Amino acid sequence: MTDRLPGFSTLAVHAGAQPDPTTGARATPIYQTTSFVFNDADHAASLFGLQAFGNIYTRIGNPTNAVLEERVAALEGGTAALAVASGHAAQLVVLQQLLKPGDEIIAARKLYGGSINQFTHAFKAFGWNVAWADPDEIESFERAVTPHTKAIFIESIANPAGSITDIEAIAAVARKAGVPLIVDNTLASPYLIKPIDHGADIVVHSLTKFLGGHGNSLGGIIVDAGTFDWSKDNKYPMLSEPRPEYHGIRIQETFGNFAFAIACRVLGLRDLGPALSPFNAFMILTGIETLPLRMQKHCDNAKAVAEFLSTHPAVSAVNYAGLPGDRYNALQRKYTPKGAGAVFTFSLKGGYDAGVNLVSNLKLFSHLANVGDTRSLVIHPASTTHSQLDDAAKVKSGAAPEVVRLSIGIEDKEDLIADLDQALRA
Amino acid sequence: MNHDAYDDNYIRSILNNVKSIAMVGASPVNVRPSYFAFKYLAQRGYDMIPVNPGHVGKELMGKPFVASLADIDRPIDMIDIFRNSSHIMPVVEEALKLSPPPKVIWMQLGARDDAAAEKAEAAGLKVVMNRCPKIEYGRLSSEISWMGVNSRTLSSKRAPIPTQGMRLSLNRTSFGGGQTAASDRAAKNKTETT
Numbered sequence A: 001m002t003d004r005l006p007g008f009s010t011l012a013v014h015a016g017a018q019p020d021p022t023t024g025a026r027a028t029p030i031y032q033t034t035s036f037v038f039n040d041a042d043h044a045a046s047l048f049g050l051q052a053f054g055n056i057y058t059r060i061g062n063p064t065n066a067v068l069e070e071r072v073a074a075l076e077g078g079t080a081a082l083a084v085a086s087g088h089a090a091q092l093v094v095l096q097q098l099l100k101p102g103d104e105i106i107a108a109r110k111l112y113g114g115s116i117n118q119f120t121h122a123f124k125a126f127g128w129n130v131a132w133a134d135p136d137e138i139e140s141f142e143r144a145v146t147p148h149t150k151a152i153f154i155e156s157i158a159n160p161a162g163s164i165t166d167i168e169a170i171a172a173v174a175r176k177a178g179v180p181l182i183v184d185n186t187l188a189s190p191y192l193i194k195p196i197d198h199g200a201d202i203v204v205h206s207l208t209k210f211l212g213g214h215g216n217s218l219g220g221i222i223v224d225a226g227t228f229d230w231s232k233d234n235k236y237p238m239l240s241e242p243r244p245e246y247h248g249i250r251i252q253e254t255f256g257n258f259a260f261a262i263a264c265r266v267l268g269l270r271d272l273g274p275a276l277s278p279f280n281a282f283m284i285l286t287g288i289e290t291l292p293l294r295m296q297k298h299c300d301n302a303k304a305v306a307e308f309l310s311t312h313p314a315v316s317a318v319n320y321a322g323l324p325g326d327r328y329n330a331l332q333r334k335y336t337p338k339g340a341g342a343v344f345t346f347s348l349k350g351g352y353d354a355g356v357n358l359v360s361n362l363k364l365f366s367h368l369a370n371v372g373d374t375r376s377l378v379i380h381p382a383s384t385t386h387s388q389l390d391d392a393a394k395v396k397s398g399a400a401p402e403v404v405r406l407s408i409g410i411e412d413k414e415d416l417i418a419d420l421d422q423a424l425r426a
Numbered sequence B: 001m002n003h004d005a006y007d008d009n010y011i012r013s014i015l016n017n018v019k020s021i022a023m024v025g026a027s028p029v030n031v032r033p034s035y036f037a038f039k040y041l042a043q044r045g046y047d048m049i050p051v052n053p054g055h056v057g058k059e060l061m062g063k064p065f066v067a068s069l070a071d072i073d074r075p076i077d078m079i080d081i082f083r084n085s086s087h088i089m090p091v092v093e094e095a096l097k098l099s100p101p102p103k104v105i106w107m108q109l110g111a112r113d114d115a116a117a118e119k120a121e122a123a124g125l126k127v128v129m130n131r132c133p134k135i136e137y138g139r140l141s142s143e144i145s146w147m148g149v150n151s152r153t154l155s156s157k158r159a160p161i162p163t164q165g166m167r168l169s170l171n172r173t174s175f176g177g178g179q180t181a182a183s184d185r186a187a188k189n190k191t192e193t194t
């Protein structure tokens, strides 16, 4: 038997899954159970003490979720993963391992609005401070580094405008600062970009989007690249110091290059509690089996729609990295040559009113606050998610009154273009 | 022999073929990594011998501690060294004096001594450094997948249900050597900075 690397599509179907030991079921069963019986008292003690591999209670781990974890770890090229209830839960659990009150994280200014809220308000209340940096100006990350910096957080393809981040340049800043680089890879999925290959130490996802892909299940995941030395200068006591939660175990010493994923599970998920339902894990796993097919179609459709909009008389600008003149086109060709993703924004000559009208005239696109569905989606941020901001703040956050965001689905592109055309004319 | 990345087949053949393992530096303290590994390997059916002069007179999972390799009354296939890199060489030298000598020297996660490895390999022994046999066994059998770990193996065969003392099949299809690309990068970065 020789070692060979299976292709991405093979891993998307097989990684982590094998026929069920008891029944031979080929599809991954939904282990819809809270708890698992122990063989005997010693087995129970071994599991609780982290001495044995196995299942205890679904808040800590579940066999259906474990298949999802191994699959995403394999697709991302990481050593291990931990699935949690949502993308936001993944971000919370990751930072809980890294930050103490008074510590800092440097985050890209271009992030999903919900993440900006989470960092600005919820995390601030924990005493975790955020320093914002501009992914279009790498030096702004360097300038933001202080002795309290514990991590850098970016999105590979940023929500909402689909801009492409120079992951390698920011990874170099993180390495120099001696802190891990966390990349939210939600909008790219590992089919388009594998951040670990570009220097990421931790990858997080909202599985709710393209990985699940069908708009039916919330979920999040944390992937450990296995690259960071947590014990080097005692900056990360959750990983390097004896843990009182487990009678003095040191997590990195015991678990080596998947220590971060274990810490997230046994110190984060166990104690904070945002566990993923096994049913959702099953739905997301089924979605992942077709990720390569869907993602290519999403990208091809998005490019066709962006090209159509870029020549439309009612449209003043299109921000899509896959278009030759786009400011992110060079980064797109380097980081995501298969396609620029399927989430982007464009601007209407008619301003705010034109945005409101477009959304109400569309017949195929759904007006809702999500991305990465099989269905095409539209939102007018200025009248919805960002309506509480004044005009200046709207412009700064990429939600100017004339801006519309699309998430292109896997329908026939001709139908999407026809729908946009009739709505822009109406 | 490249000791930065091992082919899965190399690790697999060691774990499939050895029967008795002397663990040098085994600890009776139940939160130490050596205790975890000792217990796991004993449960997977290996004949385990704890070696630690500080604990002679005590037992680990019913096995009496011995003070040194020379005190072991039966041939041993593998020596698993739970000591810092600076304490490896004397153990290897002692191992090479045994008759018959062991077949494998295994240095624990974090431990590496290239000179000691060379010496053992010159005497015909196989060497593994900076790995944990518990993790490798769990990975190649996919038992470790319960923890969300990337086993880097695939199988379309029904998985066995692990029970006490049972040896699991390690013969899954491996992909891409013993490392992820990322781990290679981490090893490289480490060398660059030291």
Ligand SMILES: Cc1ncc(COP(=O)(O)O)c(C=O)c1O
Pocket (backbone or CB within 6 Å): A086, A087, A088, A089, A112, A114, A115, A155, A159, A184, A186, A187, A205, A206, A207, A208, A209, A218, A219, A220, A370, A371
């Ligand atoms: C890039 C990105 N990250 C994180 C999240 C948060 O994920 P969830 O809604 O699953 O908590 C989202 C959701 O829109 C997102 O787009």
